[in-house]
Amino acid sequence: MRAAQVTAFGGPEAVIVTEVPRPAPGPGEVLVRVQAVSVNYVDLVVIAGRYQFVPPLxxxxxxxxxGIIEAVGEGVTAWAPGDRVLAMAEIGSYAEYTLAPANQCYRLPAAMPFTEAASMALAYDTAWFALRERARFQPGETVLVLGATGAVGLAAVALAKALGGRVLAGVSSASKAQLALDAGADAIIDLSQPDIRESLRAQVKEVAGAVDIVIDPLGDIYFEAALRALAWKGRLVVVGFAAGNIPTLKANYLLVKNIEVSGLQISDYRKRVPQDVAACFAEIFSLYERGLVKPAPATVMKLDDVAQALAMLRDRAVNGRIVLTP
Structure with a gap:
């Protein structure tokens, strides 16, 4: 089968497409014939050898x-060949076939195209856990989503709106504002304004007073700025550091305003509480079937173009998601 391979850690140029043996499912596993897979920022970190789980070369x-289940391993009774699934494989999916744990597969709605399912993977589940589990979102609350035109950002905007929240979208330029508005944002917060430490809070104050929840995939200078915009008993969830630097925090600020900062590493949920991830996707797919959420149109590319796709993602040369098809 054809698959992307990394033989030495590095940038997108380290990824080549070649022929490799097709894997066979072991006990508790399924073999998935891949129909679509998203290109993710975390893949760049894995390829560079800087992820918390470093795969052997x-x-x-x-x-x-x-994709479609091709075969099942020993002990797998919940799935059969021909089932359409979204599979939460950690690695191995830039390929024509991949293995996944049977308890980390989720049945797709009949009307959901594979490209839309792949576009939602790793974004909607991350956003769901950030909102539902870490931030304890309640209908009527105001949510500020930083990096609102990235994959997780757009998912958080759409989910928060579908679940009954008021959503402020933090965007890096006015040219990206419409994408966030189309996803359901009620107002735009311009992250390109000077003196973001003061200007972010001033913008929030003008349109909402303060925010109950911040979803932060950016880090860097935006973390502190957003923290200052939280209401009393507000919650900020750290999802990533796409803007570069990992920020630090003076704990006295948490005490003075009775606010919380928590983090989300979605892979741990899949490994430790797969039943919670199943509940997550059940709600996401229900919202999709009711027309309350829909992923933004993705840029679809071929598996052979994986290095180019990764470079485009690294260089922020595309809005929304990139999806590869074998």
């Missing part, structure tokens, strides 16, 4: 494929 990167 050589390996095939790629997480969260959508």
């Amino acid at each position: 050589p390996f095939t990167p790629g997480k969260g494929p959508a």
Whole structure:
């Protein structure tokens, strides 16, 4: 089968497409014939060898494929060949076939295209856990989403709105504002304004007073700025550091305003509480079937173009998601 391979850690140029043996499912596993898989920022970190789980070389990167079950391993009774699933494989999905744990597969709605399912993977589940589990979102609360035109950002905007929240979208330029508005944002917060430490809070104060929840995939200078915009008993969830630097925090600020900062590493939920992830996707797919959420149109590219796709993601040369199809 054809698959992307990394033989030495590095940038997108380290990924080549070649022929490798097709894997066979072991006990508790399924073999998925990949129909679509999203390109994710975390893949760049894995390929560079800087992720918290460093796979042994050589390996095939790629997480969260959508496809059709080709075969099942010993002990698997919940799935059968022909089932359409979203599979939460940690690596191996930039390929024509990949393995996934049977308890980390989720049945797709009949009307959901594979490209839309792949576009939702790793974004909607991350946003769901950030909102539902870490931030304890309640209908009527105001949510500020930083990096609102990234994959997780757009998912958080759409989910918060569908679940009954008021949503402020933090965007890096006015040209990206419409994408966030189309996803359901009620107002735009311009993250390109000077003196973001003061200007972010001033913008929030003008449109909402303060926010109950911040979803932060950016870090860097935006973390502190957003923290200052939280209401009393507000909650900020750290999802990533796409803007570069990892910020630090003076704990006295938490005490003075009775606010909380928590983090989300979605892979741990899949490993430790797969039943909670199943509940997550059940709600996401229900919202999709009711027309309350829909992923933004993705840029669809071929598996052979994986290095180019990763470079485009690294260089922020595309809005929304990139999805690869074998």
